[in-house]
Amino acid sequence: MKIATWNVNSLTARLQHVLDWLIANPVDVLCLQELKMSDDKFPLDVLQSAGYNAAVFGQRTYNGVAILSLAPIRDIGKNIGGFADDHSRVISATIDTRSGPLRIVNGYFVNGQAPGTEKFAYKMSWLRALRDWLREELAAHPRLTLLGDFNIAPEDRDSFDPVGLAETIHHTTEEREHFKSLLQLGLVDSFRLFEQPEKSYSWWDYRMLGYQKNRGLRIDHILVSETLVPQAKGCVIDRVPRKWDKPSDHAPVILEIDP
DNA sequence: ATGGCACTGGCACAGTGA
Helix, strand or coil, rough: EEEEECCCCCHHHHHHHHHHHHCCCCCCCCEEEEECCCCCHCCCCHHHHCCCEEECCCCCCCCCCEECCCCCCCEECCCCCCCCCCCEEEEEEEEEECEEEEEEEEEECCCCCCCCCCHHHHHHHHHHHHHHEEEEEEEECCCCCCECCCCCCHHHEEEECCCCCCCCCCHHHHHHHHHHHHHHHEEHHHHHHHHCCCCCEEEEEECCCCCCCCCCCCCCCEEEEHHHHHHHEEEECHHHHCCCCCCEEECCCCEEECC
């Protein structure tokens, strides 16, 4: 089965891209971020016509996350337990697979603007709360995947300019330590389980011909709990929709696991 | 060093993103 994540930068603006992509890539689960719409605007009927169930946690203008799944979705949770948040950034749910229940945690992590700002401080407290909550989630759901737009380039090789951008947003030691602390919970970056092309990125700036020059960052990730690692068969970034007209600035990431 | 571009709300342009 295939599980994917895609920051669509407005589902209103990108609905046709999502539908076209799902036709070409009929994944079992697609986690979306940056819906930028309230729940009542979510195009549930058209996605159901495409065969998908949906769990939605929307918000007007900013943020907003959803899980699309061919299989029924149950036990939906919203945001980080014990952490009061005005933003709609996390939706979690369980689907049943042949190997047992699979817990899906879909996150749109805080951007953080720049070190030293209030937004960066929010990012740090958000990441701390996420880690503490995930420790419990993992204990309750051993088969778990944490995926989405992390807004963290975990290593130098995940950035087109690790020297010039050293200690700037997405690259700071503090953010990378938080990423490592998620791995220390018993999660694995599935992309790095497999041989990958050099300079593999999942986001490119709209400006300055970022995509054409491959000036990108790998900030969209699919982490899997250690029990799932033997079932992981491949993880790829699909750059195709980034070349379409009026694209999202992010590309989908897809994990294949034994069902 | 700065801006580059895209999106939303709402109808001018500020806020946000990464």
